[in-house]
Amino acid sequence: MATVEELKLRVRELENELIKCKQKQCAVEDAHSQALNRPKIDKMSAEVVDSNPYSRLMALKRMGIVDDYEKIRTFTVAVVGVGGVGSVTAEMLTRCGIGKLLLFDYDKVELANMNRLFFQPHQAGLSKVEAAEHTLRNINPDVLFETHNYNITTMENFTHFMDRISHGGLEEGKPVDLILSCVDNFEARMAINTACNELGQIWMESGVSENAVSGHIQLIIPGETACFACAPPLVVAANIDEKTLKREGVCAASLPTTMGVVAGLLVQNVLKYLLKFGTVSYYLGYNAMQDFFPSMAMKANPQCNDRHCRRQQEEYKKKEAEQPKVEVVQEEEEVVHEDNEWGIELVSEVTDEELKAASGVVPDLPEGITVAYTIPTEDTTGGDTVEETEQSLEDLMAQMRKL
Amino acid sequence: MATVEELKLRVRELENELIKCKQKQCAVEDAHSQALNRPKIDKMSAEVVDSNPYSRLMALKRMGIVDDYEKIRTFTVAVVGVGGVGSVTAEMLTRCGIGKLLLFDYDKVELANMNRLFFQPHQAGLSKVEAAEHTLRNINPDVLFETHNYNITTMENFTHFMDRISHGGLEEGKPVDLILSCVDNFEARMAINTACNELGQIWMESGVSENAVSGHIQLIIPGETACFACAPPLVVAANIDEKTLKREGVCAASLPTTMGVVAGLLVQNVLKYLLKFGTVSYYLGYNAMQDFFPSMAMKANPQCNDRHCRRQQEEYKKKEAEQPKVEVVQEEEEVVHEDNEWGIELVSEVTDEELKAASGVVPDLPEGITVAYTIPTEDTTGGDTVEETEQSLEDLMAQMRKL
Numbered sequence: 151m152a153t154v155e156e157l158k159l160r161v162r163e164l165e166n167e168l169i170k171c172k173q174k175q176c177a178v179e180d181a182h183s184q185a186l187n188r189p190k191i192d193k194m195s196a197e198v199v200d201s202n203p204y205s206r207l208m209a210l211k212r213m214g215i216v217d218d219y220e221k222i223r224t225f226t227v228a229v230v231g232v233g234g235v236g237s238v239t240a241e242m243l244t245r246c247g248i249g250k251l252l253l254f255d256y257d258k259v260e261l262a263n264m265n266r267l268f269f270q271p272h273q274a275g276l277s278k279v280e281a282a283e284h285t286l287r288n289i290n291p292d293v294l295f296e297t298h299n300y301n302i303t304t305m306e307n308f309t310h311f312m313d314r315i316s317h318g319g320l321e322e323g324k325p326v327d328l329i330l331s332c333v334d335n336f337e338a339r340m341a342i343n344t345a346c347n348e349l350g351q352i353w354m355e356s357g358v359s360e361n362a363v364s365g366h367i368q369l370i371i372p373g374e375t376a377c378f379a380c381a382p383p384l385v386v387a388a389n390i391d392e393k394t395l396k397r398e399g400v401c402a403a404s405l406p407t408t409m410g411v412v413a414g415l416l417v418q419n420v421l422k423y424l425l426k427f428g429t430v431s432y433y434l435g436y437n438a439m440q441d442f443f444p445s446m447a448m449k450a451n452p453q454c455n456d457r458h459c460r461r462q463q464e465e466y467k468k469k470e471a472e473q474p475k476v477e478v479v480q481e482e483e484e485v486v487h488e489d490n491e492w493g494i495e496l497v498s499e500v501t502d503e504e505l506k507a508a509s510g511v512v513p514d515l516p517e518g519i520t521v522a523y524t525i526p527t528e529d530t531t532g533g534d535t536v537e538e539t540e541q542s543l544e545d546l547m548a549q550m551r552k553l
Numbered sequence: 554m555a556t557v558e559e560l561k562l563r564v565r566e567l568e569n570e571l572i573k574c575k576q577k578q579c580a581v582e583d584a585h586s587q588a589l590n591r592p593k594i595d596k597m598s599a600e601v602v603d604s605n606p607y608s609r610l611m612a613l614k615r616m617g618i619v620d621d622y623e624k625i626r627t628f629t630v631a632v633v634g635v636g637g638v639g640s641v642t643a644e645m646l647t648r649c650g651i652g653k654l655l656l657f658d659y660d661k662v663e664l665a666n667m668n669r670l671f672f673q674p675h676q677a678g679l680s681k682v683e684a685a686e687h688t689l690r691n692i693n694p695d696v697l698f699e700t701h702n703y704n705i706t707t708m709e710n711f712t713h714f715m716d717r718i719s720h721g722g723l724e725e726g727k728p729v730d731l732i733l734s735c736v737d738n739f740e741a742r743m744a745i746n747t748a749c750n751e752l753g754q755i756w757m758e759s760g761v762s763e764n765a766v767s768g769h770i771q772l773i774i775p776g777e778t779a780c781f782a783c784a785p786p787l788v789v790a791a792n793i794d795e796k797t798l799k800r801e802g803v804c805a806a807s808l809p810t811t812m813g814v815v816a817g818l819l820v821q822n823v824l825k826y827l828l829k830f831g832t833v834s835y836y837l838g839y840n841a842m843q844d845f846f847p848s849m850a851m852k853a854n855p856q857c858n859d860r861h862c863r864r865q866q867e868e869y870k871k872k873e874a875e876q877p878k879v880e881v882v883q884e885e886e887e888v889v890h891e892d893n894e895w896g897i898e899l900v901s902e903v904t905d906e907e908l909k910a911a912s913g914v915v916p917d918l919p920e921g922i923t924v925a926y927t928i929p930t931e932d933t934t935g936g937d938t939v940e941e942t943e944q945s946l947e948d949l950m951a952q953m954r955k956l
Contacts, residue, residue: 152557154555157557157561158555160564161564164564164571167571168567168571171571171574171575188664188674188677197802198804200663200664201663201664201665202664202665203664203667203674205804206665206806207806207807209765209805209806209807210764210765212803212806214764215764215766215806238670245667245809246808246809247668261591261605261606262602262603264606265610265648266648267645267648270692271591271691289667289673360616361617361618362609362616399600400601401608401612402609402612403612403616403618404612405649405821405824406817407821408821410817411813411814411817411821413813414811414813414814414817415810415814415844417809418810418841421810422841422842427842428766428841434844438821438831439825439832441837445844
């Protein structure tokens with residue numbers, strides 16, 4: 151039987167142990183919760199102090215690159231596919247202080263994804279959108295996030311996807327400003343294409359080849375530039391038989407370098423488009439083997455199978471006809487690239503003979519670019535070739551002259 | 554005075570509370586430490602399972618891109634400067650499964666760095682090398698890390714830096730395989746240049762302009778290609794008065810996009826160099842405003858101010874002279890780029906007239922490239938122009954022909 155003295159001693163011991171335990175618990179929790187915090191910032195400031203996460207971005211104004219950097223906070227971007235390219239794309243936009251991000255993906259994080267940037271081993275098993283939102287919110291709590299853990303290609307989800315991109319803007323009810331396709335398959339790209347043609351929604355496409363050493367980005371303006379149904383999707387040459395990838399136990403190769411470069415080129419194009427600086431690229435390829443970067447632009451196909459694309463083309467033609475010949479009219483909500491050296495009208499510079507030489511629906515493409523898929527054509531008369539604008543000729547000529 | 558019964562009750566209460574506290578503490582610590590763990594992997598496997606972090610990299614073999622991907626584990630790379638470019642560079646190499654990384658930086662993480670990838674707000678105040686090692690080790694525990702939290706340009710640290718790059722390889726005592734300069738100032742670049750010339754150490758340089766919209770990477774092979782003392786360091790045109798950056802309360806602009814692209818191009822070049830695939834770039838610029846990527850190569854200057862550079866040039870000449878004219882002899886520890894379409898000899902294709910037309914020590918550069926600094930010349934006779942090889946002419950001609 152324990153004595154009073156023994157019991158008192160035990161009480162004192164336990165009390166001390168409990169204090170220590172609680173202290174340690176607090177320290178661990180503190181370290182953890184402190185880790186997740188930086189206070190929200192109401193207004194972007196250009197003040198050059200170590201504690202200002204926006205000083206280096208606001209400096210773009212002083213450098214004469216961007217007129218109104220703060221405007222970034224008014225934009226909403228939807229990222230479809232939060233994998234090797236999409237996750238880095240979302241992180242870059244978050245660090246740049248974008249207003250709102252919508253993330254769509256139905257995949258889970260796996261250790262097999264650790265050869266690309268962004269996700270970490272402890273996130274394995276979590277849904278990609280959930281894990282991404284957690285990391286991104288810690289990086290920049292000023293950004294609004296909306297995540298959807300589903301496959302956009304099923305009927306029901308597609309309807310919901312359409313609804314969110316047309317009403318999920320920063321001001322609920324307004325459409326998003328831009329959609330970025332960072333998916334890895336044709337079906338999902340076509341779903342985005344269908345949605346954007348119907349809504350007249352501008353979007354950018356991105357892709358990386360299965361051998362991991364090439365990629366591309368592409369700006370699609372419904373009615374103006376070729377959509378995915380207008381012409382086969384373009385990729386930088388890879389020459390891989392898709393069938394070899396479908397076998398059990400076989401996967402595509404990927405590299406953090408190629409995916410990081412493609413995400414960087416994509417978000418750079420987004421910033422140039424939204425904040426109106428530099429030249430927005432219509433198509434930019436990246437061939438890592440040769441460090442070769444083909445660029446081009448391609449206008450919409452009047453015989454496109456997508457009726458919404460054809461309708462957008464009619465509307466674009468009407469709008470073009472209404473515009474005065476020389477002056478560029480600034481319209482609300484309209485994309486006007488004032489610095490566009492490529493010529494925004496995308497008029498073909500290809501002669502009729504050259505057009506005839508190009509066979510079938512495959513356009514005559516610059517070096518390093520091939521078509522990724524062949525779209526079955528209902529109309530098999532042939533010769534309905536997509537006209538092509540090859541702006542890089544001037545660039546090349548200018549470079550040649552310098553040499 | 555407490556009774557025995559009261560004391561027993563108190564003991565029971567405290568014991569229960571302590572158990573609960575310890576359980577909670579364990580849960581918090583578990584959540585935290587689980588977050589930091591994936592087991593080490595002895596041997597890289599190509600098995601296609603979700604749990605294999607190397608499956609997508611090993612697939613590069615099946616795709617015919619890399620012959621021996623596992624060799625990545627035998628290489629040591631030193632990254633000097635762990636900022637916007639260096640941190641992403643280190644992360645990419647870590648995710649690729651590099652053998653060993655040496656990290657050099659003396660800076661602390663600040664919230665003002667949050668506009669670039671990699672560091673997170675909760676790391677503010679930590680040294681960059683310490684924070685980076687912690688994150689990178691969690692991402693891939695198979696990589697060996699060695700960090701140095703100091704400025705390499707002071708006398709004492711420079712000596713230690715020289716010692717570590719010549720003895721800090723995977724097998725202690727052996728030199729590192731490659732040094733990557735990811736610093737943001739001329740002094741640190743010159744320190745790396747001096748060390749590499751003395752040691753005959755191959756390195757790659759990287760840089761981003763103060764206006765955040767251009768950058769470059771460059772491969773420097775002592776004695777063979779121009780070093781930093783041979784010719785003024787090259788950057789993509791920026792036209793910024795350095796003095797405007799030195800004032801109180803003024804900082805350079807930076808973007809996660811440009812820095813991510815430069816890091817991606819740099820590590821891609823590292824992988825191509827170490828794993829022998831594709832064409833290694835000597836100089837690759839990135840102009841984000843126009844999505845223009847100038848490339849070139851420049852050979853070493855026989856009148857270089859650095860005597861170790863001149864010595865390396867003599868040794869390179871001797872080695873070249875000893876080689877049979879047509880056959881490429883594979884030598885241990887020597888860089889032989891078998892697929893190099895540029896012509897490794899870097900023979901000038903510039904005519905004498907063109908050389909004379911170029912004035913002073915500034916070489917005649919392709920469009921988009923200007924010199925970043927002017928190096929004071931002790932020898933002011935002028936005309937000792939660095940000869941220039943412009944390989945991109947062939948590429949441009951080939952592209953022209955295709956159009």
